[in-house]
Amino acid sequence: MPRFAEFFAGIGLVREAIEPLGWECVFANDIAPTKAEMYTARFGSDHLLVRDIHDLSVSDIPADVDLVTASFPCIDLSLAGNRSGLAGRHSGTIWPFLDLVGGLHHRGALPSALLLENVTGLLSSEGGRDLRAICERIGKLGYLMDVVVLDAKWFAPQSRPRLFVVALRSDLAVGVSSRSGDGDLSVLRPRNVQRFQRANRDLPFIELSLPEPPRGSPLRLAAVLDQVPGDDASWWPDERVDALIDAMAPRHRERVEELSAGVRDGVATMFRRVRAGRTVGEVRADQLAGCLRTPHGGSSVQFLVDCRTGTARIRPLSGREYARLQGAWDFPIDVSDRRAWLGFGDAVCVPAVRWLVAHALGFLCEGERSDPESQLRLLDQSAAYAAVA
Numbered sequence: 001m002p003r004f005a006e007f008f009a010g011i012g013l014v015r016e017a018i019e020p021l022g023w024e025c026v027f028a029n030d031i032a033p034t035k036a037e038m039y040t041a042r043f044g045s046d047h048l049l050v051r052d053i054h055d056l057s058v059s060d061i062p063a064d065v066d067l068v069t070a071s072f073p074c075i076d077l078s079l080a081g082n083r084s085g086l087a088g089r090h091s092g093t094i095w096p097f098l099d100l101v102g103g104l105h106h107r108g109a110l111p112s113a114l115l116l117e118n119v120t121g122l123l124s125s126e127g128g129r130d131l132r133a134i135c136e137r138i139g140k141l142g143y144l145m146d147v148v149v150l151d152a153k154w155f156a157p158q159s160r161p162r163l164f165v166v167a168l169r170s171d172l173a174v175g176v177s178s179r180s181g182d183g184d185l186s187v188l189r190p191r192n193v194q195r196f197q198r199a200n201r202d203l204p205f206i207e208l209s210l211p212e213p214p215r216g217s218p219l220r221l222a223a224v225l226d227q228v229p230g231d232d233a234s235w236w237p238d239e240r241v242d243a244l245i246d247a248m249a250p251r252h253r254e255r256v257e258e259l260s261a262g263v264r265d266g267v268a269t270m271f272r273r274v275r276a277g278r279t280v281g282e283v284r285a286d287q288l289a290g291c292l293r294t295p296h297g298g299s300s301v302q303f304l305v306d307c308r309t310g311t312a313r314i315r316p317l318s319g320r321e322y323a324r325l326q327g328a329w330d331f332p333i334d335v336s337d338r339r340a341w342l343g344f345g346d347a348v349c350v351p352a353v354r355w356l357v358a359h360a361l362g363f364l365c366e367g368e369r370s371d372p373e374s375q376l377r378l379l380d381q382s383a384a385y386a387a388v389a
């Protein structure tokens with residue numbers, strides 16, 4: 001069974017994604033005790049080390065790790081953050097991570113593959129120089145790499161485009177077609193990825209042979225919602241709902257009217273925004289949740305506008321609904337909604353990571369497990385995710 005180490009593990013959704021594919025988790029690290037509590041409730045604490053990555057040393061990482069993953073902090077790279085890039089305190093944690101991979105190299109135990117995940121803003125951070133610096137470093141360690149974008153909305157009803165760097169140790173990448181920088185425009189490698197690769201032709205890029213990803217969630221938004229009784233305290237009082245709808249821009253008020261008429265299953269998600277000094281509600285028209293985020297730093301929780309009874313009702317999405325939007329159907333949630341929003345809002349979308357690892361790295365597994373299609377089929381049959389689909 002191939003072994004992996006999960007850095008920036010959070011609540012463990014990378015593990016949630018790939019363990020069922022036959023990968024064994026032998027090490028996990030994160031700095032946040034609150035996330036560690038959720039991680040431990042799901043996976044136990046055997047392999048989890050709660051510590052600042054700056055304070056880790058190579059000797060903390062078990063020998064013979066085949067894959068190392070890093071969904072490192074995006075705060076300094078996302079629009080909602082301060083855009084200080086990889087010089088920032090949070091996203092700059094990629095450097096101690098890569099130092100540790102370098103340490104594994106010196107130990108003669110360079111992992112077969114690396115998987116990095118972050119927001120697509122990494123492509124443009126510092127005019128592309130930040131991503132270049134990462135790829136340059138990975139190349140020097142002895143890897144060839146591909147850069148792809150996957151959107152959670154292809155797998156679940158949530159808009160969440162994310163950038164992935166998949167790196168293969170050069171001795172294993174034999175036979176994988178080498179990229180000249182002029183590849184076809186594809187959904188996985190949109191224009192900005194191609195532009196980045198063309199501008200950095202000197203770096204060791206490869207084009208992994210990946211199939212077209214699914215183009216549309218198998219689940220509608222209504223399928224991930226809790227059945228919440230009408231008298232539950234989470235629903236806003238009628239006066240508050242009316243006041244918010246009255247204050248909406250006409251376009252958004254019309255969307256609520258459409259929902260009441262039964263359009264889009266009668267449900268939609270909503271963010272609250274401050275516009276011209278007033279808090280207004282903005283309702284989505286695409287049957288998706290917006291990108292889940294952690295509810296601090298000014299970015300708000302996401303709300304449900306539910307018009308299925310003919311009258312608009314509003315409540316925050318629950319922690320369980322956040323989990324389902326990330327494809328984590330069976331994840332135990334013994335914490336408050338606020339803590340669950342923090343954990344799941346910051347996490348990866350399980351089926352998106354599963355799809356990528358099955359297709360890009362399935363060959364590192366043995367026997368039937370090395371065939372991505374049969375891996376994903378096996379999972380489809382067993383998961384609650386498929387039962388609802």
Ligand SMILES: C[S@@+](CC[C@H](N)C(=O)[O-])C[C@H]1O[C@@H](n2cnc3c(N)ncnc32)[C@H](O)[C@@H]1O
Nearest residue numbers: 008009010011012013031032052053071347348
């Ligand atoms: C984008 S989240 C990753 C979430 C994770 N993949 C999941 O599925 O829950 C980034 C993680 O990096 C962790 N982190 C931030 N600074 C860190 C540091 N200095 N050392 C270790 N982990 C850190 C945060 O606590 C957070 O859980």
